[in-house]
Amino acid sequence: TQLLEQSPQFLSIQEGENLTVYCNSSSVFSSLQWYRQEPGEGPVLLVTVVTGGEVKKLKRLTFQFGDARKDSSLHITAAQPGDTGLYLCAGSTDSWGKLQFGAGTQVVVTP
Amino acid sequence: GAGVSQSPRYKVAKRGQDVALRCDPISGHVSLFWYQQALGQGPEFLTYFQNEAQLDKSGLPSDRFFAERPEGSVSTLKIQRTQQEDSAVYLCASSRRDGSNYGYTFGSGTRLTVV
Numbered sequence: 001t002q003l004l005e006q007s008p009q010f011l012s013i014q015e016g017e018n019l020t021v022y023c024n025s026s027s028v029f030s031s032l033q034w035y036r037q038e039p040g041e042g043p044v045l046l047v048t049v050v051t052g053g054e055v056k057k058l059k060r061l062t063f064q065f066g067d068a069r070k071d072s073s074l075h076i077t078a079a080q081p082g083d084t085g086l087y088l089c090a091g092s093t094d095s096w097g098k099l100q101f102g103a104g105t106q107v108v109v110t111p
Numbered sequence: 112g113a114g115v116s117q118s119p120r121y122k123v124a125k126r127g128q129d130v131a132l133r134c135d136p137i138s139g140h141v142s143l144f145w146y147q148q149a150l151g152q153g154p155e156f157l158t159y160f161q162n163e164a165q166l167d168k169s170g171l172p173s174d175r176f177f178a179e180r181p182e183g184s185v186s187t188l189k190i191q192r193t194q195q196e197d198s199a200v201y202l203c204a205s206s207r208r209d210g211s212n213y214g215y216t217f218g219s220g221t222r223l224t225v226v
Contacts, residue, residue: 045215
């Protein structure tokens with residue numbers, strides 16, 4: 001059972017379109033991270049957010065951490081085929097930084 | 112090394128066989144985690160080391176699973192008497208300190224298939 005619920009599970013869009021992936025939980029997290037994973041590889045860190053209400057931008061990616069630190073979203077503007085991958089959110093609730101992952105959102109961007 | 116190295120990349124084991132999976136973290140990284148990822152799912156926590164100390168092993172599915180990091184660098188995840196339900200990708204991640212604020216570097220994983 002995943003502590004973090006991600007939606008949608010799967011997203012297929014055309015190049016140039018925008019998309020948003022959501023990550024929700026009933027638990028409060030001290031920090032939340034987003035990773036992207038490609039087939040046969042481990043997850044690669046995109047961003048870490050630690051403050052409620054925080055918004056971080058990474059080129060065409062915008063990450064938001066909810067005010068209550070229970071939820072987060074990832075918005076991609078003008079998606080490109082290189083954005084294709086499994087997007088994972090992961091939250092930490094303990095002092096050791098143990099991450100609890102969501103099940104992931106598979107994003108496919110077609111040319 | 113520049114990244115987290117895991118070996119072997121692929122392992123096929125007959126049911127009942129013992130396996131050992133190796134993780135070489137980034138030099139100097141204090142924290143090391145093992146995760147299990149089933150097909151189509153997010154990684155599930157198995158165990159955590161801070162240097163050589165195993166501080167949390169609550170995620171290990173059974174007493175057939177054992178992990179060690181004797182010198183605070185290389186770690187080995189051992190699975191005894193493998194079962195088909197052990198088939199998964201095993202991921203190792205490391206961080207210089209508390210990775211919850213700085214992020215973790217993951218290895219490419221070991222894909223274990225038990226036949």
